[in-house]
Amino acid sequence: MTSSSASGRKTLSKIACNRLQKELLEWQVNPPAGFKHKVTDNLQRWVIEVNGAPGTLYSNETYQLQVDFPEHYPMEAPQVIFIPPAPLHPHIYSNGHICLDILYDSWSPAMTVSSICISILSMLSSSTMKQRPEDNDRYVKNCRNGRSPKETRWWFHDDKV
Amino acid sequence: MGPSLAFSTAEELRKAGNSYFKKGFFNAAIEAYTEAITLCPDIPVYYTNRALCHLKRNDWTRVEEDSRKAIQLEHNLVKAHYMLGLALLQKQEYADGVKELERALDLGRGANPKGYMVEEIWQELAKAKYMEWEDLSSKRSWELQNLKEACENALKEKHDAFEMEGFLDEAGPTHMRQLEALGRVFEKAAEADTPSEVPDYLCCKITLDIFRDPVITPSGVTYERSVILNHLEKVGNFDPITREPLDQSQLIPNFSIKEAVEAYLQEHGWAYRTE
Numbered sequence: 001m002t003s004s005s006a007s008g009r010k011t012l013s014k015i016a017c018n019r020l021q022k023e024l025l026e027w028q029v030n031p032p033a034g035f036k037h038k039v040t041d042n043l044q045r046w047v048i049e050v051n052g053a054p055g056t057l058y059s060n061e062t063y064q065l066q067v068d069f070p071e072h073y074p075m076e077a078p079q080v081i082f083i084p085p086a087p088l089h090p091h092i093y094s095n096g097h098i099c100l101d102i103l104y105d106s107w108s109p110a111m112t113v114s115s116i117c118i119s120i121l122s123m124l125s126s127s128t129m130k131q132r133p134e135d136n137d138r139y140v141k142n143c144r145n146g147r148s149p150k151e152t153r154w155w156f157h158d159d160k161v
Numbered sequence: 162m163g164p165s166l167a168f169s170t171a172e173e174l175r176k177a178g179n180s181y182f183k184k185g186f187f188n189a190a191i192e193a194y195t196e197a198i199t200l201c202p203d204i205p206v207y208y209t210n211r212a213l214c215h216l217k218r219n220d221w222t223r224v225e226e227d228s229r230k231a232i233q234l235e236h237n238l239v240k241a242h243y244m245l246g247l248a249l250l251q252k253q254e255y256a257d258g259v260k261e262l263e264r265a266l267d268l269g270r271g272a273n274p275k276g277y278m279v280e281e282i283w284q285e286l287a288k289a290k291y292m293e294w295e296d297l298s299s300k301r302s303w304e305l306q307n308l309k310e311a312c313e314n315a316l317k318e319k320h321d322a323f324e325m326e327g328f329l330d331e332a333g334p335t336h337m338r339q340l341e342a343l344g345r346v347f348e349k350a351a352e353a354d355t356p357s358e359v360p361d362y363l364c365c366k367i368t369l370d371i372f373r374d375p376v377i378t379p380s381g382v383t384y385e386r387s388v389i390l391n392h393l394e395k396v397g398n399f400d401p402i403t404r405e406p407l408d409q410s411q412l413i414p415n416f417s418i419k420e421a422v423e424a425y426l427q428e429h430g431w432a433y434r435t436e
Binding site for chain 2: 015018019022023026072074075076107108109110
């Protein structure tokens, strides 16, 4: 399911390629705390290991993020999902889709993989309950055809968490 | 043949030339443009079109001739300056070639900052500048290396003389310190020519690349012009960093950053590397 949405994608534009190379270089020198980029030769799909921050509900837990970049990145947001099993969180669906505004409507080309990772970790860290979103089953059922979360019309749960 | 008939015939020949060109029949295109020029020798586009055919055939002398002729007729033609620049670089007339490409870049940005021509001209210019840096920096590094060896040898001779005179205890540590200091001095001297990272303040927050044509927003953030224009068109009317509302008309060239970039590139030619 996670790969079907990306199978028809176009290769990265020159601008996107250039920028991702720079981001990767910066990441290697200065990775965001709690994250590890899994080395591959695929610039267009990054797999990133996330470690729950100490002192939070997710400490000592490890998850994997999959980041797929569109042809016109960063003019378009990347698709970011957790590779199941996804962390239990009120804004994270069991299929790995994440309800976070900056990944969709509030995307800005000045954001980077690194800043997305920091937002996701802070979303995890501020959680007070380990549970799925209320509409989890309905949503996941609707996504069974392999729909990308970028095609979802998100109704953001709230701005604080 | 009257002047208006001459012109309309020449225009027909230009169109014929263009269609030959598109099919890759460069010799036929050259003939058509040449006839057009015979009828109307004062129309610059006939020369630039013919220059482009010569360029496709790698006939650089003729590229130069036709480009110069076009510029004589109309001094601010982007394509003519661009092709003249390429022709001069081919002839190893480095400084003049770069000057022409810079002129083409300025004119091109004035006409259409997002156009493909601007990107293409920049690529050629950066390539030329990078090659110049490679050439000069390898000469500089050779020179430094020789000088360093000479200095090391001189220090060693001095040290050996001390040893002969029996000042062993003092001479040893001093000699090591001097060698280390010498190493630092030469490392420092080679710093500007050592590729590293361009400082963040000279890079666009979107491209993460060194600025070429920086513009500043009312929020005080500077971006690469073509990219912020693209953002306003495709993503939304807001400043990507501050998210304040932003309209294209509010973008102002940031000449200070542009000068800072030029000064930096002057000292660190490796930063012209395009990929």
